[in-house]
Amino acid sequence: MAEPTPAVRVSTLELFFDLVFVFTITQLATTLAEHLDLATFGNVLLILAVVWWMYSGYAWLTNAVAPNSTTRRTLLLTGMAGFLVMALAIPEAFGEYGWLFGVSYLVVNVVHTLLFRTAGPGARTALRLLGPLNILAALLVLTGGLVPEPWRHLLWIAAxxxxxxxxxxxxxxxxxxxxxxxxxRHGLVVIIAIGESIIAIGAGFAGVHLGPNEILVAVLGLCVAYYLWWFYFAGDDSRAERVLAGAEDPRRRARLALQAWGYAHYPILLGIVVASVGIKKTVGHTTEPLHWPQALALSGGVALYLLGHAAFLAKLRLRGAYHRILCALAVLAVIPLGHLMAIYQLVAVVVIMVAAAIIEDIPEVRRSGSSAISDFGRTAPHE
Incomplete structure (x- = not known):
């Protein structure tokens, strides 16, 4: 396959595409918040699986085919329209608008195949099998929107x-x-998703009196979002990029891209969805006990995110995976606090994340300090 079109930075059109895609994340959070039960969570798992697969497909696409012509930009806009309609249909993807979700998903897949064909003869060879299988998955989703249960869910699982x-x-x-x-590209979609989670939490304050407890929840929710950002972006993102760049064998590099940025990012995004729902459920109920599903969402969302990032680091053989696993276990351990009082659990989650960040950062600070002292010693004038 030909070398990808040189692209040092993500284009603004790709960023625009990501903003449209992340609307699906917002819709999933809203849907789960309205019906916080196992059935809805299972539906969220399936919807995110098929949607994230095609977002990843477009990330691979623009990595190889820069949207630098009118035809490519028009096709990408058509794909964006498909993602937008899919997002609008998400609340009823397993109900009234299953057909609409399926049609939109098919459009997204067809556009993806057409765009990849503009990358050259090598891309057309790769798509001889990949393209039809993606279309097959889209047809399974579409058919699932047209048939009754249990076939609907069985077809969705097959996709x-x-x-x-x-x-x-x-x-x-x-x-x-x-x-x-x-x-x-993947880092941007994570930060946008975290930002959208704050918007989703903020929407939960509509019609709520802003007293001290409500303000505290807002600040603590921001702290959770900040430390989600910290665990992903405080150096690990640049180290991960260097590992990917250092993989000289094309097959190994592609496998790393698929497994670390594809599969491992699925629980990262799922964690953002679930955590935002958990925090939203504490709004207006800070001094009341949370029901078990709500308490599980609050801690479980953060834990999913941390475990996803642990898998990401482990696949790239970077430090920090075990640290995140331990932090996730500690966050899960405070679920019973929420059943006593919502604010107890939220405070405990933030304290654990802060402590974990400090503990992880101490060795780096010491190394930086030692390096700075050493450099000063070498450069200081001698009398």
Whole structure:
């Protein structure tokens, strides 16, 4: 496959695309908040699986095909429209608007295939198998929107299975990954999703009297979002990019891209969705006990995010994976506090995240301090 079009930075059009995609994350959070039960959570898992797969497909696409022509930009706009309509249909994706979600998803897949074909003969060879399998998955989702249960859910479950299989059935080494662009693109979608979670939390304050407890929840919710950012972006993102860039074998680089930025980012985004729902459920109920599903969402969302990032680091053989696993376990351990009083659990989650960040940062601070003292000693004038 030909080398990807040079792209040092993510284009503003790609950022625009990401903003539209993240609307699906907002819709998933809203849907789960309205019906916080196992059935809805299962639906969220399935919807996020198929939506994230195609977002990843577009990230791989623009890594190889820069949207630098009118035809490519028009096709990308059509894909964005498909994502927007899919997002609008999410609350009833397993109900009245299942067909609409399916049609939009099919459009997203067809556009993806057409755009990849503009990358050259190598891309067309790779898509001989990948393209039809993606279309097959989209047709399964569409058919699922037209048939009754239990076939609807069975077809939806089959769709991500086909997609995952496709990544092992075609020659993944035919994809050439531009590490800087690829890592930046995924980092941007994570930070946008975290930002959207704050908006979702803020929407929960509509019609709520802003007293001291409500303000405290808002600040603590911001702290949770900040430390979600910290665990991902406080140096690990740049180290991860260097690992990807250093993978000289095309097959290994493509596998790293798929497993670390594809599969491991799924629980990261799912964690953002669930955590925002958990925090939203504390609004207006700070001094009341949370029901178990709400308490589980609050701690479980943060834990999912941390475990996803632990998997990301482990795949890239970077330090910090065990640290995040321990932090996730500690966050899960405070779930019973929420059943006593909502604010207890929220405060405990923030304290654990702060402590974990400090503990992880201490060795780095010491190394930086030692390096600075050493450099000063070498450069200081001698009398």
């Amino acid at each position: 991500p299975l086909v997609q995952i299989s496709s990544s092992y059935l075609h020659r993944i080494d035919m994809h050439t990954i531009a590490a800087g662009h690829f890592a930046e």
